[in-house]
Amino acid sequence: xxxxxxxxLNGERRADPIEDNLLLLDYLRExxxxxxxxxxxxGGECGACTVLVDGVPRLSCLTLACSLVHRRVETVEGAGAxxxxxxxxxxxxxxxxxxxxxxxPGFVVAATAxxxxxxxxxxxxxxxALGSNICRCTGYVKIIEAVRHAAALQSKGVRARxxxxxxx
Amino acid sequence: xxxxxxxxIGGYVPMVDGPEKVSGRARxxxxxxxxxxxxxxxxxxxxxxxxxxxxVDVSQATRLxxxxxxxTGADCDRTFGVLPIARSExxxxxxxxxxxxxxxxxxxxxxxxxxxxxxxxxxxxxxxxPAYFSAAEALAPDALPIHERKRGNIxxxxxxxxxxxxQAFAEADLVQEGxxxxxxxxxxxxxxxxxxxxxxxxxxxxxxHATTQTPHYIHLxxxxxxxxxxxxxxxxKPHVGGGFGARTETLNVELIAALLARKTRGRVRLVVTRxxxxxxxxxRPESHIRVKIGLRRDGRITGVECDxxxxxxxxxxxxxxxxxxxxxxxxxxxxxxxxxxxGVRALTNTPPCGAFRGHGTVNVRFAFESLLDRxxxxxxxxxxxxxxxNLLVPPTFTDNDLMVNSYGLPECIDWVERxxxxxxxxxxxxxxxxLGFACSHYVSGASKAVNPGSEPNATVKVRLDHDGSVAVLxxxxxxxxxxxTVIAQTVAEVLGLGLDRVHVISGDSDLVPTDNGSYSSRVxxxxxxxxxxxxxxxxxxxxNAAARRLETRVENVECLGEHYRAGAQDTGLSFDEVxxxxxxxxxIVVTGTYTTIPESHGGKKYLGAAIGGTMAFSYSAxxxxxxxxEDTGVVNVEKVWVxxxxxxxxxxxxxxxxxxxxxxxxxxxxxxxxxGYHEGLMVAANMLDYRVPTIxxxxxxxxxxxxxxxxxxxxxxxxxxxxxxxxxxPALANAVHDAIGIRFDALPMTPDRILAAIExxxxxxA
Numbered sequence: 001x002x003x004x005x006x007x008x009l010n011g012e013r014r015a016d017p018i019e020d021n022l023l024l025l026d027y028l029r030e031x032x033x034x035x036x037x038x039x040x041x042x043g044g045e046c047g048a049c050t051v052l053v054d055g056v057p058r059l060s061c062l063t064l065a066c067s068l069v070h071r072r073v074e075t076v077e078g079a080g081a082x083x084x085x086x087x088x089x090x091x092x093x094x095x096x097x098x099x100x101x102x103x104x105p106g107f108v109v110a111a112t113a114x115x116x117x118x119x120x121x122x123x124x125x126x127x128x129a130l131g132s133n134i135c136r137c138t139g140y141v142k143i144i145e146a147v148r149h150a151a152a153l154q155s156k157g158v159r160a161r162x163x164x165x166x167x168x
Numbered sequence: 169x170x171x172x173x174x175x176x177i178g179g180y181v182p183m184v185d186g187p188e189k190v191s192g193r194a195r196x197x198x199x200x201x202x203x204x205x206x207x208x209x210x211x212x213x214x215x216x217x218x219x220x221x222x223x224v225d226v227s228q229a230t231r232l233x234x235x236x237x238x239x240t241g242a243d244c245d246r247t248f249g250v251l252p253i254a255r256s257e258x259x260x261x262x263x264x265x266x267x268x269x270x271x272x273x274x275x276x277x278x279x280x281x282x283x284x285x286x287x288x289x290x291x292x293x294x295x296x297x298p299a300y301f302s303a304a305e306a307l308a309p310d311a312l313p314i315h316e317r318k319r320g321n322i323x324x325x326x327x328x329x330x331x332x333x334x335q336a337f338a339e340a341d342l343v344q345e346g347x348x349x350x351x352x353x354x355x356x357x358x359x360x361x362x363x364x365x366x367x368x369x370x371x372x373x374x375x376x377h378a379t380t381q382t383p384h385y386i387h388l389x390x391x392x393x394x395x396x397x398x399x400x401x402x403x404x405k406p407h408v409g410g411g412f413g414a415r416t417e418t419l420n421v422e423l424i425a426a427l428l429a430r431k432t433r434g435r436v437r438l439v440v441t442r443x444x445x446x447x448x449x450x451x452r453p454e455s456h457i458r459v460k461i462g463l464r465r466d467g468r469i470t471g472v473e474c475d476x477x478x479x480x481x482x483x484x485x486x487x488x489x490x491x492x493x494x495x496x497x498x499x500x501x502x503x504x505x506x507x508x509x510x511g512v513r514a515l516t517n518t519p520p521c522g523a524f525r526g527h528g529t530v531n532v533r534f535a536f537e538s539l540l541d542r543x544x545x546x547x548x549x550x551x552x553x554x555x556x557x558n559l560l561v562p563p564t565f566t567d568n569d570l571m572v573n574s575y576g577l578p579e580c581i582d583w584v585e586r587x588x589x590x591x592x593x594x595x596x597x598x599x600x601x602x603l604g605f606a607c608s609h610y611v612s613g614a615s616k617a618v619n620p621g622s623e624p625n626a627t628v629k630v631r632l633d634h635d636g637s638v639a640v641l642x643x644x645x646x647x648x649x650x651x652x653t654v655i656a657q658t659v660a661e662v663l664g665l666g667l668d669r670v671h672v673i674s675g676d677s678d679l680v681p682t683d684n685g686s687y688s689s690r691v692x693x694x695x696x697x698x699x700x701x702x703x704x705x706x707x708x709x710x711x712n713a714a715a716r717r718l719e720t721r722v723e724n725v726e727c728l729g730e731h732y733r734a735g736a737q738d739t740g741l742s743f744d745e746v747x748x749x750x751x752x753x754x755x756i757v758v759t760g761t762y763t764t765i766p767e768s769h770g771g772k773k774y775l776g777a778a779i780g781g782t783m784a785f786s787y788s789a790x791x792x793x794x795x796x797x798e799d800t801g802v803v804n805v806e807k808v809w810v811x812x813x814x815x816x817x818x819x820x821x822x823x824x825x826x827x828x829x830x831x832x833x834x835x836x837x838x839x840x841x842x843x844g845y846h847e848g849l850m851v852a853a854n855m856l857d858y859r860v861p862t863i864x865x866x867x868x869x870x871x872x873x874x875x876x877x878x879x880x881x882x883x884x885x886x887x888x889x890x891x892x893x894x895x896x897x898p899a900l901a902n903a904v905h906d907a908i909g910i911r912f913d914a915l916p917m918t919p920d921r922i923l924a925a926i927e928x929x930x931x932x933x934a
Contacts, residue, residue, distance in 0.1 A: 035199035036192020038409075040358050041442040045855035048358060076192035085187060093186035096825045100648025101189030102358040102409025108190060127863045134855060136358050136410050137648055139832025140863040142825055 007068055009034075010078030020066050024058075025049045027065035028075060036076040036105045040134070047133030050106035051075050057110045059132075076105035079112055088112045091150025092143075099137035106133050111147045120151055174729065175660035175667060177883060180821040183653045184667060185407075185646065194407040197362040197379050198439045206364075207236055209428050209438035210283035212273040212290045213447065214265035217301070217517040217848030218314065219294035221263060224273055228289040234282035237431045238290075240273045244427055246393040250385060250417035251618055254323070254484035256315055257520070259393060259423040265294070266314055266482035267519050268848045269447035271420050276428040276436050301848050303456070303479040303514035314482060314515045323480050323513040324488040326495060328774040330567045331506030336471025340462030344543050345473070347458045348535035349914040350897075352479065352843040353836070354451030355524055356860060359409020361448055362439040363425035369433040375402045378422040381411040381645050382685030387677050388619060389418035390426055405675035408647040412833070413523040414450045415647075416687035417485060421448065446853035450485060450522025451843065453478040453513075455494075455531040462506075463543045467557030471506035474498060476532055480513045481520035487513045489618065489779055490521070493528020496770070496780030498536070499566040501577070501609045501787070502558040507567070517848050523687060525833060526610060526893040528779075534915070537606035537898030542911060551605045551902070552581055552590065555789075569771025570780055574886065576813025576876035577607060580789035583811035583872040588791035594906070601795045601806075604903025608790075610891035611782035612815075612881070613690025615764040624761040625690070626698035627681040630659060630706050632756040636744040638663065638706070640672045643683025644695045649889050650822035651691045655699050657818055658882055662703035663710070664729025665743070681759070689887030692818065693783060694762050696882035702760025709758070710743075713750035717741055765880075784878045786891035787813040790831070792899040796907045798926055801919030803904060805835060805865070808896070811872035815886035820873060826889040828869045834896030835867075836860050840916050 005018045009032065016031055028034045028051070037060055040048030049060040052074040079086045088111045091097065098104040107130060114121055114129035121129070126147045135143060188194040226238040241262035249255035261272050273290050277283035300306035306314065306321040314321055337343045364377040374396065380386050383405045391398045408415070425438040440448065456477045462470035476494045480487040495509035524530075544554045555577075560566070562575040584605070585591065594603050617625065629641040640659050646652040656670045663669075674680055683695065707727065714732035715722040718741065724734045733740025741749075750756060770781025793807045810831050817823040840859040844851045852858040877884035897915065905911045910925045 029199075030202075033201070034192075035195065038196070038358075039198065039360070039439075041855045045442070046358065076190075080191055085190060089187075089190040092190045094182050096182065096186075096821050098183075098186060098189045098648075099650075099825055099829065100358065100410040101185075101194050101407060102196065102648075104189050105192045108192075130863050132862075134358070134860060134862065136356060136412070136833075136860065137829050138825060139828040139835075139869055140866045141828045141832075141869050143863070 003066060005065055006070055008072045010074055018065050022065045024051065024060035024063040024065045024068065028060060034075050034077050038102055038105055040103065048103050048106045050109045050133060052109055052113055055113060055116065057113050074109070076108050079108055086112065087154040088115060088150040090153055091146040095142050095146040095149045097138065097143045097146030103133060103135045107135065107143060111150060115151055115154055119155060121147070174665065175657045177657055177661045177818050181653065181657060181819045182821065183650050184656055185652055196359055196407045196409055197364055197377050200364050200377055200406060202437060206435045206437055207276040207278065207432055208280045208283045209274055209276045209425055209436050210287050211271045211424065211444070212287050214261065214268060214270045214272050216265050216294055216296055217268045218297040218299035219265050220297060221261065221265060222293040222295060225291040226273055229275060229286040232282065232286045232289060234278040235275060235286045236278065237276045237428055238273060238286065239427055239431060244393065246395070248389050248393050248418055248423060249484050250486055251484065251488060254488055256484040259420050259427060267517050269519060269850065270482065271424060274424045274428055276432050299517040299848055301516060301518060301845055303477050303516060306514045306516045307512070314517060318515055321515045323484055323515050324491050326492055326511045326774070326776055327509065328495065329508040330773060333471040333473055333506045333508040336506035337462040340470040341465045342543055342547055343460065343462045344539065345458060345460035346535065346539045346542065346913055347456070348538065350455045350531040350534060351915060352451055352454040352521065353524065353841045354446060354449055354843055355412035355414040356855065356858060357410030357412055357414055360440055360442055360445045361419060361421045363422040364437045365425040365429040366435045367429040367433055373400045374426055374429065375404065376422060376426060377404045377406055379408055379415060380405055381408065381415040381647050381687055382417065383645060383675060383677060384643060384682050384685055385619065386418045386422055390423065393423050394426055394430065403677040405645055408645065411647040411686065412525045413527060413687065416523050416685065417450065419448055442855065443853040446850060446858065447519055449481065449519035452524035452530065453480055453490065453521040457532055457535040459535045459539050461539055461543060463547060465547055467549055467554040469502060469504060469558050472498060472504055473508045474532060476511045478513050479516050479518065481516055481518045483520040485520045486523040487521065490523065490528045492776040492779035494532045496568055496777065497529040498532065499568045500570045500572060500785050501607060502555070503560045505567060518845060519850065525830060526890050527688065529608070529610065530894040530897065533608050533894035534897040537895065538901050538911070538913065541898065541902040552585055555581055555607055568773060568777060571768045572785060573880065574784060574815055574876040574878035575787065576874040577787040577789065579874045580787055580811035580813055583874060584789045584791045584809045587870065587872060588809040590791055600798060600907055602903045602906030604792045604899045604901065604906055606790055606895040606899035606902060608788045608891060608894035609785045610887060611688055611780065612693040612784040612786060612887040613782055614688040615768040615770065615781040615783060616778055617684045624763040626683060626694040626762040628695060628698040628702045628760045629681055630702040630758050630760065632706060632747055632750060634751060636669070636747045638665065638670045640670060640699065641680045642672060642674045642695060642699070643680045644674055644691045645686040646674060647686050649686065649826060650819065651686060651695065653822065654692050654696060654818050658696050658699040659703040662700060663707055664727055689890045692885050692887060693881055696885060697762035698760045700760065700882045701762060702758050705758040705760060709750050709756060710746050714741055714746045717745065717749045783880050784815065784886040786887045788892040788895050790892070790895045790899040792896065792903040794900065794903040794907055796904060796922065798908060801923035801926070803839065803917055803922060805867040805900065807867050808869045810869060810892050811874050812888060812892050813874040813876050814888040815878040815881045816875050816884035817873045818883060818885050823873055823888040824871045827871045827892045830890055830893040831869050831896045832861065832866060834893040835900065838897045838900045838915055838917060840918060842916055
């Protein structure tokens, strides 16, 4: 059945006609065109598709879009603002928490939620918050450093302008 | 003390494409905008492990509304394969299917639901054949050949004896052998395989976007399989979500997408599932290894004998190279004099293996370093002293003719000994806790590429633009390892400029020079040297332009990067002024190249001896600390100290990241990763059952960077992304032995296996 999904996405109210069986992941990527949220597995195994629903990390590949009427959804694209990287994004960039970058949006989103409720997490608290996200490049060492760095930046209220794009 | 330069060479430099990745703007193949009319492709895969195909009935699928094309093996009779001497694979099976999951037919439809429905309508009739799921079964005398041209199911057998091993063993104080088993593992990179292919019917031209480490190899293979000139194909590599070797050869995914695009005269997107990414495989083969070492009381290794049997899977892939590497890279780490190697690469009815990070060396290194640790213990020798008794003295050539000019292994051993507190702590830890040690090495680029006609080994173009920026055109494939950043840093360093002036253009065959891609850890060394050459040429042009403007001789001009002057009193010229003068004659593009020297090409002592030839080896030493819970069998890796000789760290941040990542990947293979099969059916083709370590399982990995300054490396640099993987496996197994007194000769060391071994020992003692 088709219905209209009214939703708050990255601070903007939207209304999109969707099918009942549309996954939130596919709604974000295919309907809205926000491809920052990644598909990494066949469902619930890797954390690459993590988004925030009302501030809480959620796997968008296991969530029906139609279940989120009037809910607040945040993706990696909503983490920064006004062309600036957020403290978490800057942490991941400056400390090499991202190598290939494919798992990064999920990590950035999960770490953003962590630092909202715990501005100065211990390493074990960082592990607990990121435990359902898989990264295949870093061995997680620099991901933990990235979150620590982000916490320090956040406490100073630092944001950074997005650097000139590199190349691919 | 040297402050980091503006290029960041030698400093901690975040990757130039980092902001795109952390902001979610980076586009991977599956993210590319899909315009209306793009068709969705799906594959029908063989449910049989080994069977003669009698009929593939696609009539119902073809008639389904919304289906635009269905293709089978009948649509393409060309074979593909990365090695020109071993092209055994069809994009879609013809005549036979050889593993469960082999693509048989493909559908292009208006949407995913229609494509899936069409796949469900395909019927295949076969005559089943005996299938062989282990190397032993496939190599049995009565086994049917999986490929007609490979009798006995031997993809390649290699034997060499260099020196006199029997005599060497006679001179040893202790001769021991061990058998080791490493399960099949796979890269499991985060991004699933994908291809987006456009066919322009008027121009008869294909544009291919694919998840690859080697766009040029796709270009070559696409031209061969689709029978098109290369100029009719454009290959674009978007951001790539990891490779680790899975994408160093052309995969059926991109070939099938291209065949469908041409057949439908349109645009086709094929994004395979995680399960299908596992099935596409190209991982590290299951290996049975017997190794025998002769050791003297002074720690000298007198001789080595090694047998290695690899289960290669149903197609050739890189197999011949893998079995040759396993033998040739016994050398290059220690000073070995008498070595006998026998390798067999078997074809089996399992998905094809490939070139996984640390290609060819990892399993043999696990066996060698594990046995050496056991023998050192028996002779009462310190494992570090044994390695120190067998060091190479550079510059030298190994007995199988591998060139070694820089050798930081002694410093690596010293660093981990000091940082881990080895001397004070080893043997004094509480029960259940232990320390283990091992070493490894890897090539900095294969000196001879697998495809002929690819010399020079690397080519880079540098263009001076009218706004005073410098564009670097490179075919090197950024896959997350930092190739784009290191190339930008290299050019910026030579010109004395900041990274903000340098822009790298890569990953588009229409724009960039041919490059063999990102494999065998070749980019920093080979592409880096080509970038160095190009940047130096541009600098000469700029110095000459400055001399003209300053009305002086070129040798009087000093380049300060943003400033050129003739003597300290001269007010001089800005870089923009010099660039404008240089560009008065028109656009400037210089071409830099790099060619490996013949001495690095490996030997001719046996067929295939060139495999292993490289300009430089990286070196790694590691100490691993574990604790083992003898009640649960759980091994906790508490800490890893790793020293890696990368020649010169051009970027300490990315070197650390690469070393940590490879150590960690080795830990996955040692602890938990294993491809399992039931009658050829992959049983762990998902990320829960194929268990890669999570952040909870992962230790702190402290990296020591050793800089041996290779005479041929760019600024002295060598590889950093693979050489540290292999040592982790034996160092971890040796640590487990130190903790509980049990040696594990079979991986992975899962809790059930640890418990079984503890139980076996308990019964043995009872």
